[in-house]
Amino acid sequence: MQVYDPELGRVISAAFTTFHGNLDQAGAFLARQVHDWLEAMRGEIPPEEVYKHPLSYPMLLFPWWVEKALRQAPDFAWQTDLVYSTVNGYYAIRMIDNLMDGHATIELQILPALNFFYTEFQRPYQRYFAHEHPFWDHFTATWYASAEVTIRDARAETIDRDHFVQVTARKTCAVKIPVAAVCYRYERPDLIPPWAQLVDLFGCWHQMYNDLFDWRQDLERETHTYFLSEAERRKKPAESVTDWVIREGFAWGIETLAAWMAQLQAMSDELGSPDALAYLKTREAMLSERQKIVVAGLQSAAQLLTLLRQAAVSSSNGHT
Known part of the structure:
Protein backbone atom coordinates (compact mmCIF):
# COMPACT_ATOMS: atom_id res chain seq x y z
CA MET A 1 0.00 0.00 0.00
CA GLN A 2 1.58 3.27 -1.14
CA VAL A 3 1.28 6.16 1.28
CA TYR A 4 4.21 8.24 0.02
CA ASP A 5 4.00 10.71 -2.85
CA PRO A 6 6.31 9.56 -5.70
CA GLU A 7 7.97 12.99 -5.65
CA LEU A 8 8.74 12.59 -1.96
CA GLY A 9 10.15 9.18 -2.81
CA ARG A 10 12.62 10.87 -5.15
CA VAL A 11 13.46 13.38 -2.43
CA ILE A 12 14.21 10.55 0.01
CA SER A 13 16.42 8.78 -2.54
CA ALA A 14 18.37 11.99 -3.17
CA ALA A 15 18.82 12.54 0.56
CA PHE A 16 20.22 9.04 1.04
CA THR A 17 22.62 9.52 -1.86
CA THR A 18 23.94 12.58 -0.02
CA PHE A 19 24.00 10.68 3.27
CA HIS A 20 26.12 7.84 1.93
CA GLY A 21 28.46 10.22 0.13
CA ASN A 22 29.03 12.42 3.18
CA LEU A 23 29.47 9.41 5.45
CA ASP A 24 32.10 7.93 3.13
CA GLN A 25 33.94 11.26 3.09
CA ALA A 26 33.85 11.50 6.89
CA GLY A 27 36.12 8.49 7.26
CA ALA A 28 36.48 5.14 5.53
CA PHE A 29 36.60 3.05 8.70
CA LEU A 30 33.77 5.00 10.31
CA ALA A 31 31.66 4.61 7.18
CA ARG A 32 32.15 0.83 7.04
CA GLN A 33 31.16 0.42 10.68
CA VAL A 34 28.07 2.60 10.36
CA HIS A 35 26.99 0.89 7.15
CA ASP A 36 27.34 -2.49 8.89
CA TRP A 37 25.23 -1.25 11.79
CA LEU A 38 22.50 0.10 9.52
CA GLU A 39 22.46 -3.07 7.45
CA ALA A 40 22.16 -5.21 10.58
CA MET A 41 19.06 -3.25 11.60
CA ARG A 42 17.28 -3.24 8.26
CA GLY A 43 18.51 -6.44 6.63
CA GLU A 44 18.49 -6.37 2.85
CA ILE A 45 15.79 -3.70 2.66
CA PRO A 46 17.04 -0.44 1.07
CA PRO A 47 17.21 2.27 3.76
CA GLU A 48 14.73 4.56 2.03
CA GLU A 49 12.17 1.75 1.94
CA VAL A 50 12.39 1.37 5.72
CA TYR A 51 11.22 4.95 6.14
CA LYS A 52 8.46 4.51 3.57
CA HIS A 53 6.97 1.39 5.15
CA PRO A 54 3.28 2.12 5.81
CA LEU A 55 3.61 1.15 9.49
CA SER A 56 6.74 3.23 10.13
CA TYR A 57 6.48 6.50 12.00
CA PRO A 58 5.93 9.14 9.26
CA MET A 59 8.76 11.46 10.30
CA LEU A 60 9.51 12.39 6.68
CA LEU A 61 5.88 13.04 5.85
CA PHE A 62 5.09 15.72 8.43
CA PRO A 63 7.26 18.50 6.93
CA TRP A 64 6.12 17.43 3.46
CA TRP A 65 2.48 17.82 4.49
CA VAL A 66 3.16 21.25 5.99
CA GLU A 67 4.80 22.55 2.82
CA LYS A 68 2.13 21.08 0.56
CA ALA A 69 -0.50 22.83 2.67
CA LEU A 70 1.34 26.12 2.07
CA ARG A 71 2.28 25.79 -1.60
CA GLN A 72 1.28 23.56 -4.47
CA ALA A 73 4.70 22.07 -5.21
CA PRO A 74 7.26 21.57 -2.41
CA ASP A 75 10.82 22.74 -2.99
CA PHE A 76 12.81 19.63 -3.96
CA ALA A 77 16.21 20.83 -2.68
CA TRP A 78 14.72 22.14 0.56
CA GLN A 79 12.82 18.92 1.27
CA THR A 80 15.94 16.90 0.45
CA ASP A 81 17.82 18.85 3.10
CA LEU A 82 15.00 18.27 5.60
CA VAL A 83 15.00 14.54 4.93
CA TYR A 84 18.79 14.40 5.16
CA SER A 85 18.74 16.19 8.51
CA THR A 86 15.90 14.07 9.88
CA VAL A 87 17.56 10.80 8.91
CA ASN A 88 20.73 11.78 10.75
CA GLY A 89 18.75 12.86 13.78
CA TYR A 90 16.85 9.58 13.77
CA TYR A 91 20.03 7.51 13.62
CA ALA A 92 21.46 9.42 16.57
CA ILE A 93 18.30 8.81 18.60
CA ARG A 94 18.11 5.17 17.51
CA TYR A 118 24.58 15.26 15.32
CA THR A 119 26.59 17.49 12.98
CA GLU A 120 24.70 16.42 9.88
CA PHE A 121 21.39 16.73 11.70
CA GLN A 122 22.00 20.40 12.45
CA ARG A 123 24.11 21.54 9.51
CA PRO A 124 21.42 21.74 6.78
CA TYR A 125 19.42 24.28 8.79
CA GLN A 126 22.42 26.60 8.97
CA ARG A 127 22.05 27.24 5.25
CA TYR A 128 18.55 28.63 5.73
CA PHE A 129 18.45 30.32 9.14
CA ALA A 130 20.92 32.86 10.52
CA HIS A 131 22.11 32.25 14.06
CA GLU A 132 19.78 34.94 15.49
CA HIS A 133 16.67 33.55 13.76
CA PRO A 134 13.89 32.43 16.18
CA PHE A 135 13.98 29.00 14.54
CA TRP A 136 17.03 28.18 16.62
CA ASP A 137 15.20 28.76 19.89
CA HIS A 138 12.60 26.28 18.73
CA PHE A 139 15.31 23.87 17.57
CA THR A 140 17.07 23.96 20.94
CA ALA A 141 13.93 23.66 23.06
CA THR A 142 12.60 20.73 21.03
CA TRP A 143 15.92 18.89 20.90
CA TYR A 144 16.35 19.21 24.66
CA ALA A 145 12.75 18.12 25.22
CA SER A 146 13.48 14.99 23.20
CA ALA A 147 16.29 14.11 25.60
CA GLU A 148 14.16 14.94 28.64
CA VAL A 149 11.24 12.67 27.75
CA THR A 150 13.53 9.83 26.66
CA ILE A 151 15.30 9.78 30.02
CA ARG A 152 12.07 10.14 31.98
CA ASP A 153 10.37 7.33 30.09
CA ALA A 154 13.32 4.99 30.58
CA ARG A 155 12.96 5.40 34.35
CA ALA A 156 9.21 4.76 34.44
CA GLU A 157 8.10 1.43 35.88
CA THR A 158 4.38 2.06 35.57
CA ILE A 159 2.74 4.32 33.02
CA ASP A 160 -0.57 6.10 33.44
CA ARG A 161 -2.41 8.08 30.77
CA ASP A 162 -0.84 11.40 31.74
CA HIS A 163 2.70 9.99 31.60
CA PHE A 164 1.93 8.30 28.30
CA VAL A 165 0.60 11.47 26.67
CA GLN A 166 3.15 13.88 28.12
CA VAL A 167 6.25 11.68 28.09
CA THR A 168 6.16 8.28 26.35
CA ALA A 169 4.35 9.40 23.21
CA ARG A 170 6.56 12.48 22.85
CA LYS A 171 9.80 10.60 22.28
CA THR A 172 9.26 11.38 18.59
CA CYS A 173 8.87 15.10 19.29
CA ALA A 174 12.07 15.95 17.38
CA VAL A 175 10.01 15.82 14.17
CA LYS A 176 8.63 19.18 15.27
CA ILE A 177 11.99 20.67 14.26
CA PRO A 178 11.56 20.22 10.47
CA VAL A 179 7.87 21.09 10.86
CA ALA A 180 8.81 24.40 12.49
CA ALA A 181 11.49 24.97 9.86
CA VAL A 182 8.89 24.81 7.09
CA CYS A 183 6.60 27.20 8.96
CA TYR A 184 9.42 29.69 9.54
CA ARG A 185 10.70 29.48 5.98
CA TYR A 186 7.30 30.46 4.61
CA GLU A 187 6.77 33.05 7.35
CA ARG A 188 3.92 31.17 9.02
CA PRO A 189 5.14 30.65 12.61
CA ASP A 190 1.49 30.84 13.67
CA LEU A 191 1.07 27.34 12.22
CA ILE A 192 3.71 25.79 14.46
CA PRO A 193 1.40 25.19 17.48
CA PRO A 194 -1.42 23.41 15.59
CA TRP A 195 1.01 21.26 13.61
CA ALA A 196 2.89 20.47 16.83
CA GLN A 197 -0.38 19.36 18.38
CA LEU A 198 -0.95 17.03 15.44
CA VAL A 199 2.54 15.60 15.90
CA ASP A 200 1.94 15.04 19.61
CA LEU A 201 -1.43 13.38 19.14
CA PHE A 202 -0.17 11.16 16.34
CA GLY A 203 2.66 10.16 18.67
CA CYS A 204 0.00 8.90 21.08
CA TRP A 205 -1.82 6.99 18.35
CA HIS A 206 1.34 5.47 16.89
CA GLN A 207 2.77 4.38 20.25
CA MET A 208 -0.55 2.93 21.41
CA TYR A 209 -0.83 1.02 18.13
CA ASN A 210 2.55 -0.56 18.78
CA ASP A 211 1.77 -1.23 22.45
CA LEU A 212 -1.55 -2.86 21.56
CA PHE A 213 -0.29 -5.23 18.88
CA ASP A 214 3.06 -5.98 20.55
CA TRP A 215 1.70 -6.53 24.06
CA ARG A 216 2.73 -10.19 24.26
CA GLN A 217 6.33 -9.49 23.26
CA ASP A 218 6.45 -6.57 25.67
CA LEU A 219 5.10 -8.80 28.45
CA GLU A 220 7.74 -11.46 27.78
CA ARG A 221 10.53 -8.87 27.70
CA GLU A 222 9.16 -7.09 30.79
CA THR A 223 8.91 -3.87 28.81
CA HIS A 224 6.89 -1.20 30.60
CA THR A 225 4.09 0.16 28.40
CA TYR A 226 0.89 2.09 28.94
CA PHE A 227 -1.20 -0.84 27.68
CA LEU A 228 0.39 -3.33 30.08
CA SER A 229 0.21 -0.84 32.93
CA GLU A 230 -3.52 -0.51 32.28
CA ALA A 231 -3.76 -4.30 32.24
CA GLU A 232 -2.36 -4.44 35.76
CA ARG A 233 -4.74 -1.72 36.93
CA ARG A 234 -7.88 -3.04 35.23
CA LYS A 235 -7.66 -6.83 35.37
CA LYS A 236 -9.49 -8.78 38.06
CA PRO A 237 -7.44 -10.04 41.04
CA ALA A 238 -7.22 -13.62 39.78
CA GLU A 239 -7.10 -12.66 36.11
CA SER A 240 -3.97 -12.90 33.96
CA VAL A 241 -2.95 -10.21 31.51
CA THR A 242 -3.91 -12.55 28.68
CA ASP A 243 -7.36 -13.06 30.18
CA TRP A 244 -7.82 -9.29 30.47
CA VAL A 245 -6.74 -8.71 26.88
CA ILE A 246 -9.25 -11.30 25.69
CA ARG A 247 -12.06 -10.05 27.93
CA GLU A 248 -11.79 -6.30 27.37
CA GLY A 249 -8.21 -5.11 26.95
CA PHE A 250 -7.94 -5.35 23.19
CA ALA A 251 -11.32 -3.68 22.73
CA TRP A 252 -10.27 -0.90 25.11
CA GLY A 253 -7.10 -0.34 23.09
CA ILE A 254 -9.06 -0.19 19.84
CA GLU A 255 -11.52 2.31 21.33
CA THR A 256 -8.64 4.48 22.50
CA LEU A 257 -7.07 4.42 19.04
CA ALA A 258 -10.40 5.23 17.39
CA ALA A 259 -10.94 8.28 19.59
CA TRP A 260 -7.48 9.64 18.84
CA MET A 261 -7.85 8.92 15.13
CA ALA A 262 -11.08 10.90 14.98
CA GLN A 263 -9.30 13.86 16.57
CA LEU A 264 -6.35 13.53 14.21
CA GLN A 265 -8.54 13.56 11.14
CA ALA A 266 -10.43 16.61 12.36
CA MET A 267 -7.16 18.42 13.07
CA SER A 268 -5.77 17.55 9.62
CA ASP A 269 -8.90 18.90 8.00
CA GLU A 270 -8.62 22.15 9.98
CA LEU A 271 -4.98 22.49 8.92
CA GLY A 272 -5.99 22.23 5.29
CA SER A 273 -3.89 19.14 4.64
CA PRO A 274 -5.69 16.62 2.42
CA ASP A 275 -2.46 14.63 2.23
CA ALA A 276 -2.29 14.18 5.99
CA LEU A 277 -5.98 13.31 6.07
CA ALA A 278 -5.58 10.72 3.31
CA TYR A 279 -2.66 9.14 5.17
CA LEU A 280 -4.67 8.93 8.38
CA LYS A 281 -7.62 7.34 6.60
CA THR A 282 -5.24 4.78 5.11
CA ARG A 283 -3.82 3.96 8.53
CA GLU A 284 -7.35 3.70 9.90
CA ALA A 285 -8.29 1.20 7.19
CA MET A 286 -5.14 -0.83 7.82
CA LEU A 287 -5.95 -0.93 11.53
CA SER A 288 -9.47 -2.14 10.79
CA GLU A 289 -8.17 -5.05 8.73
CA ARG A 290 -5.65 -6.03 11.36
CA GLN A 291 -8.29 -5.70 14.08
CA LYS A 292 -10.52 -8.26 12.35
CA ILE A 293 -7.71 -10.81 12.30
CA VAL A 294 -6.83 -10.29 15.95
CA VAL A 295 -10.44 -10.37 17.13
CA ALA A 296 -10.97 -13.70 15.40
CA GLY A 297 -7.85 -15.05 17.08
CA LEU A 298 -8.90 -13.77 20.50
CA GLN A 299 -12.34 -15.35 20.13
CA SER A 300 -10.72 -18.70 19.35
CA ALA A 301 -8.36 -18.30 22.30
CA ALA A 302 -11.28 -17.49 24.61
CA GLN A 303 -13.13 -20.62 23.50
CA LEU A 304 -10.03 -22.75 24.01
CA LEU A 305 -9.43 -21.35 27.49
CA THR A 306 -13.05 -22.06 28.41
CA LEU A 307 -12.74 -25.67 27.26
CA LEU A 308 -9.46 -26.16 29.11
CA ARG A 309 -10.91 -24.76 32.33
CA GLN A 310 -14.00 -26.93 32.01
CA ALA A 311 -11.79 -29.95 31.48
CA ALA A 312 -9.71 -29.02 34.52
CA VAL A 313 -12.83 -28.72 36.67
CA SER A 314 -14.15 -32.07 35.43
CA SER A 315 -10.81 -33.72 36.13
CA SER A 316 -10.71 -32.22 39.60
CA ASN A 317 -14.24 -33.41 40.36
CA GLY A 318 -13.38 -36.87 39.14
CA HIS A 319 -10.65 -37.18 41.76
CA THR A 320 -12.85 -36.12 44.69
Whole structure:
Protein backbone atom coordinates (compact mmCIF):
# COMPACT_ATOMS: atom_id res chain seq x y z
CA MET A 1 0.00 0.00 0.00
CA GLN A 2 1.58 3.27 -1.14
CA VAL A 3 1.28 6.16 1.28
CA TYR A 4 4.21 8.24 0.02
CA ASP A 5 4.00 10.71 -2.85
CA PRO A 6 6.31 9.56 -5.70
CA GLU A 7 7.97 12.99 -5.65
CA LEU A 8 8.74 12.59 -1.96
CA GLY A 9 10.15 9.18 -2.81
CA ARG A 10 12.62 10.87 -5.15
CA VAL A 11 13.46 13.38 -2.43
CA ILE A 12 14.21 10.55 0.01
CA SER A 13 16.42 8.78 -2.54
CA ALA A 14 18.37 11.99 -3.17
CA ALA A 15 18.82 12.54 0.56
CA PHE A 16 20.22 9.04 1.04
CA THR A 17 22.62 9.52 -1.86
CA THR A 18 23.94 12.58 -0.02
CA PHE A 19 24.00 10.68 3.27
CA HIS A 20 26.12 7.84 1.93
CA GLY A 21 28.46 10.22 0.13
CA ASN A 22 29.03 12.42 3.18
CA LEU A 23 29.47 9.41 5.45
CA ASP A 24 32.10 7.93 3.13
CA GLN A 25 33.94 11.26 3.09
CA ALA A 26 33.85 11.50 6.89
CA GLY A 27 36.12 8.49 7.26
CA ALA A 28 36.48 5.14 5.53
CA PHE A 29 36.60 3.05 8.70
CA LEU A 30 33.77 5.00 10.31
CA ALA A 31 31.66 4.61 7.18
CA ARG A 32 32.15 0.83 7.04
CA GLN A 33 31.16 0.42 10.68
CA VAL A 34 28.07 2.60 10.36
CA HIS A 35 26.99 0.89 7.15
CA ASP A 36 27.34 -2.49 8.89
CA TRP A 37 25.23 -1.25 11.79
CA LEU A 38 22.50 0.10 9.52
CA GLU A 39 22.46 -3.07 7.45
CA ALA A 40 22.16 -5.21 10.58
CA MET A 41 19.06 -3.25 11.60
CA ARG A 42 17.28 -3.24 8.26
CA GLY A 43 18.51 -6.44 6.63
CA GLU A 44 18.49 -6.37 2.85
CA ILE A 45 15.79 -3.70 2.66
CA PRO A 46 17.04 -0.44 1.07
CA PRO A 47 17.21 2.27 3.76
CA GLU A 48 14.73 4.56 2.03
CA GLU A 49 12.17 1.75 1.94
CA VAL A 50 12.39 1.37 5.72
CA TYR A 51 11.22 4.95 6.14
CA LYS A 52 8.46 4.51 3.57
CA HIS A 53 6.97 1.39 5.15
CA PRO A 54 3.28 2.12 5.81
CA LEU A 55 3.61 1.15 9.49
CA SER A 56 6.74 3.23 10.13
CA TYR A 57 6.48 6.50 12.00
CA PRO A 58 5.93 9.14 9.26
CA MET A 59 8.76 11.46 10.30
CA LEU A 60 9.51 12.39 6.68
CA LEU A 61 5.88 13.04 5.85
CA PHE A 62 5.09 15.72 8.43
CA PRO A 63 7.26 18.50 6.93
CA TRP A 64 6.12 17.43 3.46
CA TRP A 65 2.48 17.82 4.49
CA VAL A 66 3.16 21.25 5.99
CA GLU A 67 4.80 22.55 2.82
CA LYS A 68 2.13 21.08 0.56
CA ALA A 69 -0.50 22.83 2.67
CA LEU A 70 1.34 26.12 2.07
CA ARG A 71 2.28 25.79 -1.60
CA GLN A 72 1.28 23.56 -4.47
CA ALA A 73 4.70 22.07 -5.21
CA PRO A 74 7.26 21.57 -2.41
CA ASP A 75 10.82 22.74 -2.99
CA PHE A 76 12.81 19.63 -3.96
CA ALA A 77 16.21 20.83 -2.68
CA TRP A 78 14.72 22.14 0.56
CA GLN A 79 12.82 18.92 1.27
CA THR A 80 15.94 16.90 0.45
CA ASP A 81 17.82 18.85 3.10
CA LEU A 82 15.00 18.27 5.60
CA VAL A 83 15.00 14.54 4.93
CA TYR A 84 18.79 14.40 5.16
CA SER A 85 18.74 16.19 8.51
CA THR A 86 15.90 14.07 9.88
CA VAL A 87 17.56 10.80 8.91
CA ASN A 88 20.73 11.78 10.75
CA GLY A 89 18.75 12.86 13.78
CA TYR A 90 16.85 9.58 13.77
CA TYR A 91 20.03 7.51 13.62
CA ALA A 92 21.46 9.42 16.57
CA ILE A 93 18.30 8.81 18.60
CA ARG A 94 18.11 5.17 17.51
CA MET A 95 21.69 4.50 18.57
CA ILE A 96 21.04 5.91 22.03
CA ASP A 97 17.71 4.09 22.36
CA ASN A 98 19.30 0.76 21.49
CA LEU A 99 21.91 1.27 24.18
CA MET A 100 19.33 2.34 26.77
CA ASP A 101 16.83 -0.46 26.19
CA GLY A 102 19.39 -3.25 26.01
CA HIS A 103 18.93 -4.00 22.30
CA ALA A 104 22.39 -2.82 21.26
CA THR A 105 24.69 -4.83 19.01
CA ILE A 106 27.78 -2.81 18.04
CA GLU A 107 26.44 0.60 19.12
CA LEU A 108 28.94 0.98 21.96
CA GLN A 109 31.87 0.29 19.64
CA ILE A 110 30.74 2.92 17.12
CA LEU A 111 29.38 5.48 19.59
CA PRO A 112 31.68 8.24 18.23
CA ALA A 113 29.58 8.08 15.06
CA LEU A 114 27.21 10.33 16.98
CA ASN A 115 29.61 13.14 16.08
CA PHE A 116 28.66 12.66 12.45
CA PHE A 117 24.94 12.22 13.07
CA TYR A 118 24.58 15.26 15.32
CA THR A 119 26.59 17.49 12.98
CA GLU A 120 24.70 16.42 9.88
CA PHE A 121 21.39 16.73 11.70
CA GLN A 122 22.00 20.40 12.45
CA ARG A 123 24.11 21.54 9.51
CA PRO A 124 21.42 21.74 6.78
CA TYR A 125 19.42 24.28 8.79
CA GLN A 126 22.42 26.60 8.97
CA ARG A 127 22.05 27.24 5.25
CA TYR A 128 18.55 28.63 5.73
CA PHE A 129 18.45 30.32 9.14
CA ALA A 130 20.92 32.86 10.52
CA HIS A 131 22.11 32.25 14.06
CA GLU A 132 19.78 34.94 15.49
CA HIS A 133 16.67 33.55 13.76
CA PRO A 134 13.89 32.43 16.18
CA PHE A 135 13.98 29.00 14.54
CA TRP A 136 17.03 28.18 16.62
CA ASP A 137 15.20 28.76 19.89
CA HIS A 138 12.60 26.28 18.73
CA PHE A 139 15.31 23.87 17.57
CA THR A 140 17.07 23.96 20.94
CA ALA A 141 13.93 23.66 23.06
CA THR A 142 12.60 20.73 21.03
CA TRP A 143 15.92 18.89 20.90
CA TYR A 144 16.35 19.21 24.66
CA ALA A 145 12.75 18.12 25.22
CA SER A 146 13.48 14.99 23.20
CA ALA A 147 16.29 14.11 25.60
CA GLU A 148 14.16 14.94 28.64
CA VAL A 149 11.24 12.67 27.75
CA THR A 150 13.53 9.83 26.66
CA ILE A 151 15.30 9.78 30.02
CA ARG A 152 12.07 10.14 31.98
CA ASP A 153 10.37 7.33 30.09
CA ALA A 154 13.32 4.99 30.58
CA ARG A 155 12.96 5.40 34.35
CA ALA A 156 9.21 4.76 34.44
CA GLU A 157 8.10 1.43 35.88
CA THR A 158 4.38 2.06 35.57
CA ILE A 159 2.74 4.32 33.02
CA ASP A 160 -0.57 6.10 33.44
CA ARG A 161 -2.41 8.08 30.77
CA ASP A 162 -0.84 11.40 31.74
CA HIS A 163 2.70 9.99 31.60
CA PHE A 164 1.93 8.30 28.30
CA VAL A 165 0.60 11.47 26.67
CA GLN A 166 3.15 13.88 28.12
CA VAL A 167 6.25 11.68 28.09
CA THR A 168 6.16 8.28 26.35
CA ALA A 169 4.35 9.40 23.21
CA ARG A 170 6.56 12.48 22.85
CA LYS A 171 9.80 10.60 22.28
CA THR A 172 9.26 11.38 18.59
CA CYS A 173 8.87 15.10 19.29
CA ALA A 174 12.07 15.95 17.38
CA VAL A 175 10.01 15.82 14.17
CA LYS A 176 8.63 19.18 15.27
CA ILE A 177 11.99 20.67 14.26
CA PRO A 178 11.56 20.22 10.47
CA VAL A 179 7.87 21.09 10.86
CA ALA A 180 8.81 24.40 12.49
CA ALA A 181 11.49 24.97 9.86
CA VAL A 182 8.89 24.81 7.09
CA CYS A 183 6.60 27.20 8.96
CA TYR A 184 9.42 29.69 9.54
CA ARG A 185 10.70 29.48 5.98
CA TYR A 186 7.30 30.46 4.61
CA GLU A 187 6.77 33.05 7.35
CA ARG A 188 3.92 31.17 9.02
CA PRO A 189 5.14 30.65 12.61
CA ASP A 190 1.49 30.84 13.67
CA LEU A 191 1.07 27.34 12.22
CA ILE A 192 3.71 25.79 14.46
CA PRO A 193 1.40 25.19 17.48
CA PRO A 194 -1.42 23.41 15.59
CA TRP A 195 1.01 21.26 13.61
CA ALA A 196 2.89 20.47 16.83
CA GLN A 197 -0.38 19.36 18.38
CA LEU A 198 -0.95 17.03 15.44
CA VAL A 199 2.54 15.60 15.90
CA ASP A 200 1.94 15.04 19.61
CA LEU A 201 -1.43 13.38 19.14
CA PHE A 202 -0.17 11.16 16.34
CA GLY A 203 2.66 10.16 18.67
CA CYS A 204 0.00 8.90 21.08
CA TRP A 205 -1.82 6.99 18.35
CA HIS A 206 1.34 5.47 16.89
CA GLN A 207 2.77 4.38 20.25
CA MET A 208 -0.55 2.93 21.41
CA TYR A 209 -0.83 1.02 18.13
CA ASN A 210 2.55 -0.56 18.78
CA ASP A 211 1.77 -1.23 22.45
CA LEU A 212 -1.55 -2.86 21.56
CA PHE A 213 -0.29 -5.23 18.88
CA ASP A 214 3.06 -5.98 20.55
CA TRP A 215 1.70 -6.53 24.06
CA ARG A 216 2.73 -10.19 24.26
CA GLN A 217 6.33 -9.49 23.26
CA ASP A 218 6.45 -6.57 25.67
CA LEU A 219 5.10 -8.80 28.45
CA GLU A 220 7.74 -11.46 27.78
CA ARG A 221 10.53 -8.87 27.70
CA GLU A 222 9.16 -7.09 30.79
CA THR A 223 8.91 -3.87 28.81
CA HIS A 224 6.89 -1.20 30.60
CA THR A 225 4.09 0.16 28.40
CA TYR A 226 0.89 2.09 28.94
CA PHE A 227 -1.20 -0.84 27.68
CA LEU A 228 0.39 -3.33 30.08
CA SER A 229 0.21 -0.84 32.93
CA GLU A 230 -3.52 -0.51 32.28
CA ALA A 231 -3.76 -4.30 32.24
CA GLU A 232 -2.36 -4.44 35.76
CA ARG A 233 -4.74 -1.72 36.93
CA ARG A 234 -7.88 -3.04 35.23
CA LYS A 235 -7.66 -6.83 35.37
CA LYS A 236 -9.49 -8.78 38.06
CA PRO A 237 -7.44 -10.04 41.04
CA ALA A 238 -7.22 -13.62 39.78
CA GLU A 239 -7.10 -12.66 36.11
CA SER A 240 -3.97 -12.90 33.96
CA VAL A 241 -2.95 -10.21 31.51
CA THR A 242 -3.91 -12.55 28.68
CA ASP A 243 -7.36 -13.06 30.18
CA TRP A 244 -7.82 -9.29 30.47
CA VAL A 245 -6.74 -8.71 26.88
CA ILE A 246 -9.25 -11.30 25.69
CA ARG A 247 -12.06 -10.05 27.93
CA GLU A 248 -11.79 -6.30 27.37
CA GLY A 249 -8.21 -5.11 26.95
CA PHE A 250 -7.94 -5.35 23.19
CA ALA A 251 -11.32 -3.68 22.73
CA TRP A 252 -10.27 -0.90 25.11
CA GLY A 253 -7.10 -0.34 23.09
CA ILE A 254 -9.06 -0.19 19.84
CA GLU A 255 -11.52 2.31 21.33
CA THR A 256 -8.64 4.48 22.50
CA LEU A 257 -7.07 4.42 19.04
CA ALA A 258 -10.40 5.23 17.39
CA ALA A 259 -10.94 8.28 19.59
CA TRP A 260 -7.48 9.64 18.84
CA MET A 261 -7.85 8.92 15.13
CA ALA A 262 -11.08 10.90 14.98
CA GLN A 263 -9.30 13.86 16.57
CA LEU A 264 -6.35 13.53 14.21
CA GLN A 265 -8.54 13.56 11.14
CA ALA A 266 -10.43 16.61 12.36
CA MET A 267 -7.16 18.42 13.07
CA SER A 268 -5.77 17.55 9.62
CA ASP A 269 -8.90 18.90 8.00
CA GLU A 270 -8.62 22.15 9.98
CA LEU A 271 -4.98 22.49 8.92
CA GLY A 272 -5.99 22.23 5.29
CA SER A 273 -3.89 19.14 4.64
CA PRO A 274 -5.69 16.62 2.42
CA ASP A 275 -2.46 14.63 2.23
CA ALA A 276 -2.29 14.18 5.99
CA LEU A 277 -5.98 13.31 6.07
CA ALA A 278 -5.58 10.72 3.31
CA TYR A 279 -2.66 9.14 5.17
CA LEU A 280 -4.67 8.93 8.38
CA LYS A 281 -7.62 7.34 6.60
CA THR A 282 -5.24 4.78 5.11
CA ARG A 283 -3.82 3.96 8.53
CA GLU A 284 -7.35 3.70 9.90
CA ALA A 285 -8.29 1.20 7.19
CA MET A 286 -5.14 -0.83 7.82
CA LEU A 287 -5.95 -0.93 11.53
CA SER A 288 -9.47 -2.14 10.79
CA GLU A 289 -8.17 -5.05 8.73
CA ARG A 290 -5.65 -6.03 11.36
CA GLN A 291 -8.29 -5.70 14.08
CA LYS A 292 -10.52 -8.26 12.35
CA ILE A 293 -7.71 -10.81 12.30
CA VAL A 294 -6.83 -10.29 15.95
CA VAL A 295 -10.44 -10.37 17.13
CA ALA A 296 -10.97 -13.70 15.40
CA GLY A 297 -7.85 -15.05 17.08
CA LEU A 298 -8.90 -13.77 20.50
CA GLN A 299 -12.34 -15.35 20.13
CA SER A 300 -10.72 -18.70 19.35
CA ALA A 301 -8.36 -18.30 22.30
CA ALA A 302 -11.28 -17.49 24.61
CA GLN A 303 -13.13 -20.62 23.50
CA LEU A 304 -10.03 -22.75 24.01
CA LEU A 305 -9.43 -21.35 27.49
CA THR A 306 -13.05 -22.06 28.41
CA LEU A 307 -12.74 -25.67 27.26
CA LEU A 308 -9.46 -26.16 29.11
CA ARG A 309 -10.91 -24.76 32.33
CA GLN A 310 -14.00 -26.93 32.01
CA ALA A 311 -11.79 -29.95 31.48
CA ALA A 312 -9.71 -29.02 34.52
CA VAL A 313 -12.83 -28.72 36.67
CA SER A 314 -14.15 -32.07 35.43
CA SER A 315 -10.81 -33.72 36.13
CA SER A 316 -10.71 -32.22 39.60
CA ASN A 317 -14.24 -33.41 40.36
CA GLY A 318 -13.38 -36.87 39.14
CA HIS A 319 -10.65 -37.18 41.76
CA THR A 320 -12.85 -36.12 44.69
